[in-house]
Structures are given as C-alpha cells and as structure tokens.
Amino acid sequence: MHKITMKVMDKDYKVKAEMGGYNDVCLHYQENFQEGDMIILECNKNPSYLVIQLDETIGECIVYLATNIMAFEVPLRGNKKSYAEVSFLGKAHSLYARVASNKEIRQYRNLALNKYDHKSNFNCYPHVEIVNENVINSSKSQYITNSNSEERIELNIRFGRKVSINKLVFHKQSNSIQDSFWLDSFLKFSDNSKIKCDLVKTEVGQVLTFQQREVEWIRLCKFIKKNDDFHAFDISNIEVYGVSVI
Structure with missing residues (x-):
C-alpha cells in the first residue's frame, strides 16, 4: 500500500495543516493561503502514479512522481498567470491525492x-521547459516569451520515464504575426531521431502523427525569431498522445 501525506507549509517550512492516508488522502484546509505557502505531497513508494487535485477550480490530473516528495508553491498575485483569478483564493480548500488505477495508467491519453x-x-512529470528564453509559465503548457533580438528557442517536454507516443497536437494563436518562429522547426526525440514540423498560423489544432516511438523526452527545436519582429512565442497548448511504458 501507498502511504500518502499532504501538508500545507508556510515560507519558513512550518506545517500549517497535515493529513495522511493509505492509497488516498484528502486535506480540507480552512484558511486563506499566504504568500510563500507550499503544498507538500509525500509518498512512501517511488516512483508512483498519482491522481492529484490541489484546487477545485483547476481539477485533477495524473502525474508521475519520480521521488518521494513533491513541493508546489501556491501561486498568488504575480505567479498566477496561467490560472483563474479565483484559484487558490478563499478559506475553503479541498486538496486530495490518490494512487492511479492500472486502467488510468495504461490508457491512451495526453x-x-x-x-x-x-x-x-x-520530479513530478510531465515537466515543460523553454531553453534560451525566459520561461513565463509551464504549468498549463502556455509558453509566452518576448524578445526583439534574433533567437533560437527550444521547448522540452520531459516525461520522467519511458512513454510510447505517436501523435502531437499543436494549438497556436492566429491573431499575431508568428511565421518567423516556425522556420526550419523540427521535433527531436530522446532516441536521437527527428521529424520536420510544418505548421501554419491557425486557431485550429494541428495534428502531427508519426511512427510509435518509446522516448523519455521530446524537444521542439529551431524556433527562429528575426530581428524585425517583436511578438510573443504564443503556442497556447501542446498535447502529446500515447501510453506509459510499464
């Protein structure tokens, strides 16, 4: 059995609330979150697949916890760019985590x-990062950067373990001039293979399918920005479809 513990800690690591359970845990926190508060999730087994929900307005998702602990700083004020204004506000918060079922782990999903x-x-996957540019937010796959110089931008999605994937869906804003970002772009896989990405400016999700690959990460490479453009790197969402390799 998995022993799971959920805590709320302040910026000085003082425990403000704590709840534990076997295979699932629910913590009802009846206070306002303060700047610097953290939600700590601990599990006695690692790695583990967990279903977590840290705010009711955001909902749950399946994560792969590579270590025994996950630390999440509660986003307030300026750190809240990809969440709703009401998220993490108020005095009533229901936080929960449970062990994912085998069906949930093995299903074909994003x-x-x-x-x-x-x-x-x-240590809590998937994890997204942008290389060679300022990372504004990675929590909801919203990648917004600004620069007026010529840059080469790479976007990494790390899964923390082997997964088998065969499809990506790109969602990109179409109300700005972004064609220069997509010059010579390609998708690189952790097995060192790569494929070309020919994307256009549209509000409709663009599907890229390929032969099934077992990978630990993927990298979107060579987003090139010219000197005469000053715009946001405005991929609004990237979905990667496949299954976990158990």
Missing part, C-alpha cells in the same frame, strides 16, 4: 498534461 507543473518542478 501525456503532456500536468496542471500543476511549474518552473521549479523537476
């Missing part, structure tokens, strides 16, 4: 979805 990803996360 393996890039981690609603609680953040820039300091390196």
Whole structure:
C-alpha cells in the first residue's frame, strides 16, 4: 500500500495543516493561503502514479512522481498567470491525492498534461521547459516569451520515464504575426531521431502523427525569431498522445 501525506507549509517550512492516508488522502484546509505557502505531497513508494487535485477550480490530473516528495508553491498575485483569478483564493480548500488505477495508467491519453507543473518542478512529470528564453509559465503548457533580438528557442517536454507516443497536437494563436518562429522547426526525440514540423498560423489544432516511438523526452527545436519582429512565442497548448511504458 501507498502511504500518502499532504501538508500545507508556510515560507519558513512550518506545517500549517497535515493529513495522511493509505492509497488516498484528502486535506480540507480552512484558511486563506499566504504568500510563500507550499503544498507538500509525500509518498512512501517511488516512483508512483498519482491522481492529484490541489484546487477545485483547476481539477485533477495524473502525474508521475519520480521521488518521494513533491513541493508546489501556491501561486498568488504575480505567479498566477496561467490560472483563474479565483484559484487558490478563499478559506475553503479541498486538496486530495490518490494512487492511479492500472486502467488510468495504461490508457491512451495526453501525456503532456500536468496542471500543476511549474518552473521549479523537476520530479513530478510531465515537466515543460523553454531553453534560451525566459520561461513565463509551464504549468498549463502556455509558453509566452518576448524578445526583439534574433533567437533560437527550444521547448522540452520531459516525461520522467519511458512513454510510447505517436501523435502531437499543436494549438497556436492566429491573431499575431508568428511565421518567423516556425522556420526550419523540427521535433527531436530522446532516441536521437527527428521529424520536420510544418505548421501554419491557425486557431485550429494541428495534428502531427508519426511512427510509435518509446522516448523519455521530446524537444521542439529551431524556433527562429528575426530581428524585425517583436511578438510573443504564443503556442497556447501542446498535447502529446500515447501510453506509459510499464
């Protein structure tokens, strides 16, 4: 059995609330979150697949916890760019975590979805990061950067273990001039193979299918931005479909 513990800690690591359970846990926190508060999730077994919900307005998702502990700083004020204004507010919060079922773990799904990803996360997967540019937010796969110089931007999606994937869906805003970002772009896999990405400016999700591959990460490479453009790197969402390799 999995022993799971959920805690709320302040910026000085003082425990403000705590609840534990076997295979599932629910913590009802009846206070306002303060700046610097953290939600800590501990599990006696690692790695583990868990279904977590840290805020009712955001909902649950399946994550792969590579170590025994996950730390999530509660996003308030300026750290809240990808969440609703009402998220994490008020005095009534229901936080829960449970062990994912075998059916949930093995199902074909979007393996890039981690609603609680953040820039300091390196053990709760999937995790997204942007290289060679300022990371604004990675928690909901919303990638917004600004620069007026020529840059080469790479976007990494790490799964923390082997997964078998065969499809990506790109969602990209179409109300800005972004064609220069897609020059010579390609998708690289952890097995060192790569394929070309020919994407266009559209509000409709663009599907990229390929032969099934077992990988631990993927990298979107060579997003090139020219000097004469000043726009956001405005991929609004990336979905990666496949199954976990058990």
